[in-house]
Amino acid sequence: METLDFISMAFVFMLATFIGLEVIRNVSRLLHTPLMSLTNAISAIAVVGSIIIAGEQKTTFSTILGTIAVAASVTNIVSGFLITDRMLKMFKKKETRQ
């Protein structure tokens, strides 16, 4: 059973990596800095695991670690999305007003 689960997760990992490589390859080089801060926010998906550990409260130790992990992830989510948007707002075409 466990091997089957592993194989299906490995499938997901492989397919997601290929999608990622294709999608990222098309990102304009202009936007590589915002791309990196966006993926910063996305990698804070670790918040999912952290919430479960912090919420289950099985031991004091795990609750403390989980809470710190949630705080660290939320920091990345909040600052990552905010700064990406802040940077993207600056990319303007030549003004057409005259």
Place this chain on the structure above:
Amino acid sequence: MIAQTTQVIYLISTAFFILSLKWMSHPHTARRGVFAGIAAMGAAIAGTLLHPGIESFTWIMVAFVLGSIIGVPLSWVPLTAVPQRTALSHAFGGLAAGLVGIAEYFLWYQEGELSSFRVGALVAEVILGFVTFTGSLMAAGKLQEILPARPIIYRNQNLLNLSLFAIAIVVGIILIASPEKWYLFPIMVGLSLLFGVLLILPIGGADMPTVISLLNSYAGLSAVAMGFVLENKLLITAGALDGSSGLILSIIMCRAMNRSFTNVLFGAFGQVQAKGAVAEQRAVKSATAEDGAQILEAANLVVIVPGYGMAVAQAQHRVHDLYEQLTKRGIDVRFAIHPVAGRMPGHMNVLLAEAEIPYEKLVEMDSINPDFPQVDVALVIGANDVVNPAARHDKASPIYGMPILDVDRAKTVLAIKRSMNPGFAGIENELYYSDNTLMLFGDAKNVVGDLVKHLSGEASMH
């Protein structure tokens, strides 16, 4: 029932994460990408909060508030500080993954549910997480110049680093074989933390674009490993997207320097000092800002080449004024962007966008290089090794083979530089001694400001 609802929400969240990155392909749709990302993350969090095992929301709420209090000001940093902010958030990402890994191990240990498969995934998560944590903290420290930005090297450094890493892996393998040896787990954590520090010590400032991209990839991969631990496909997908993004960026950076990963990580590049740089005193021609302004005014096509020096001097707004002055006269002004200019991928683009330079004026290296023979004036602002012609022909040069911007082929080169000190690789730049090069010595911000002053002064006389 709840489990199924959560899975469906996760599925939707995954789709939005992919769309988010897809929309980043063009500045026109990029902001939509951010909103898709926020939607995806919101869905992921909402789906997780439905998890039936959650006993209390108190600490989750506390952590959310805390994270927002730290996160909001972190998004206000000046754009010149974006590389260190990025490194810092890689550190947070690694920390979260590592801590969750520790917590999971000891929970399963107590419940007696450790299997070799679970421990294998945990080992990967914890090693990646903690190496990313201390490695990124080091990188952030170097970028913020709390730590010396020059490479720190000592004898047998690579040997020590690699053995340390090997020991961490061996400890991990022993744990996989016998998951109940709990005392090995903290040892592995300690080794990973130490390895992260030692890995970044020998890396110099100019290699930061590659290293930051690599750490970005590690942060993603540690989320993937967490996904394997928790059997959560959303984590695997989002982590894989992040991992592949970091991988592509690091490959682009390495290619732009004609170097391999191993060379960046173990080469201690900034240390190859003064080798071959014979102190042959050659004459450089220097010019005043007034001369520079006159030369610029007579041009039809001007290409500005920004480098890290522009960021350090915070000169981007003056550069915008110069751009305005020149375009007002009908001069075609473009910007040539080398992929590794600055301290992270795309750094120059963001700074120039902040200074309200329209993005279609920012041209990539491969597109602008064929145009240099037609360029009247190439204005180099704080860039050095990326414009050194030695990379094309001098086989003895440490940067030989690195793709460069062919500014030396322009009719006239104006180079703004603080002094004649060589760049990060410690190599003399023969561009400065070329017949068609004029040096404008001084702080980039002041020199560009002076150029603007002369140009606007002239304008008022007409």
